[in-house]
Amino acid sequence: MASTKKLRMGMIGGGPGAFIGAVHRTAACLDEEIELVCGVFSSDPEKSYEMGKQLGLAADRVYGTYKEMIEHEQKTKGMDFVAIVTPNHVHYEPAVLALRAGFDVVLDKPMCLSLQEAHELSQLVHDTGRTLCLTHTYTGYPMVKQARQMIARNDLGSIRKVYVEYPQGWLSHAEVNSKQAQWRLDPKRSGPAGCLGDIGVHAFNLAEYITGLQVTHVCADLQTVIAGRQLDDDASVLLRFNNGATGVLMASQICTGEENNLKIRVYGDKGSIEWQHADCNTLAVRWF
Ligand SMILES: NC(=O)c1ccc[n+]([C@@H]2O[C@H](COP(=O)([O-])OP(=O)(O)OC[C@H]3O[C@@H](n4cnc5c(N)ncnc54)[C@H](O)[C@@H]3O)[C@@H](O)[C@H]2O)c1
Incomplete structure (x- = not known):
């Protein structure tokens, strides 16, 4: 009870x-x-x-x-x-x-x-x-849990490629000065990472959560697109997972016009899944 x-x-x-x-x-x-x-x-x-x-x-x-x-x-x-x-x-x-x-x-x-x-x-x-x-908020969505379960029971076969992207546009311009922007752009309060720490962590977590794999190697290109900022506002990262799969993680807050467009694609040797936050109750599944 x-x-x-x-x-x-x-x-x-x-x-x-x-x-x-x-x-x-x-x-x-x-x-x-x-x-x-x-x-x-x-x-x-x-x-x-x-x-x-x-x-x-x-x-x-x-x-x-x-x-x-x-x-x-x-x-x-x-x-x-x-x-x-x-x-x-x-x-x-x-x-x-x-x-x-x-x-x-x-x-x-x-x-x-x-x-x-x-x-x-x-x-x-x-x-x-x-x-x-x-x-890590996004692991709560039913279709994210469904994807994780399908991969855990080997429905997609051996995982070999992961693409995860998280574009936002709210920091596309230097003039943004909200309460939320002020501390996120300040290394003393945000920490050593800007965009990567703010939203890259969600993309990273989603890739590991859905696949059940762990990232073992990264190669990152961090950019500060808006002049005068002290932290990255744009990140492109190559990933390698503990089963040998590879992946790409993109996290950016200078993608003009984007709101909160988190999206992931995972490819196995039998099938693939695709999920995005903007259409969170849909999980696309494709078979070989
Ligand atoms: N899980 C998610 O999806 C998600 C989304 C947004 C933000 N966050 C995280 O949540 C945290 C807050 O982000 P936010 O956008 O709400 O920030 P915010 O600036 O809107 O709010 C922060 C609040 O903390 C208060 N605060 C600051 N120092 C304090 C102290 N010493 N004692 C008590 N209160 C204090 C501020 O007065 C303010 O009310 C950040 O770590 C951020 O990364 C997580």
Whole structure:
């Protein structure tokens, strides 16, 4: 019998004008198994309290900093897990504090700013026995899961070629200056990768998730197309997989006119699949 107890979620990030925090809050409520119970929604305490009020949270469950929230929620045992939906430079530290305090963590991609931080988080998950989920959103689509299952049961035969592309156009011009663009174009807050870290990680994850293979080698051409930017806004990458298959990954945010056109094609020796986000309930399957 399904449990009637809802999982109690805390949130770090997702304040006024934020993008993904509100999406998480909506998604978390869809199956009525999760409720938002507390949060720190901004690095500015005033904005955090204002957001908490708007969301109908009790005043004593809205915090000014994530340290305060994790410490208090650990003492009172009022939260089951925390969703971290802050810019990339505020992923590692709150995740470490939450895991150490005994909480499971839903962490937005990209995981953190360096391989060393990723190894440390992985070790901490191992040591604490907690769960850390990375939100590679596109693996949730039914046709993506269908494709993965078909490849796992060898319907397509041996996989030999993967093409995955993720063009967006919202950073096609220098004038873009939204809240979301500001930190994504700043290496201190975005990390050492621009477009590759922001959307390339989704394409990479999708290629590995659908095929069940692992990328072992890459050869990348990273470009900064818009003058004055410090990070890549366009990436073309050759891939080699652990079964010998090869592939091409394209991720770009300067593809004028594109919204969010993630697409993957996988070719085996018996058949192939094609899926795209713009037509997410269709999976094209072709046979030899
Ligand atoms: N899974 C996906 O498909 C997906 C999509 C978009 C964004 N993301 C990821 O989500 C994260 C947030 O992206 P966004 O576009 O929503 O950014 P955003 O700038 O719209 O929102 C970030 C929020 O975090 C808050 N914040 C910043 N520092 C904080 C702190 N110290 N304590 C509490 N709150 C703080 C900001 O005030 C803001 O409300 C990024 O890591 C991004 O890569 C994932």
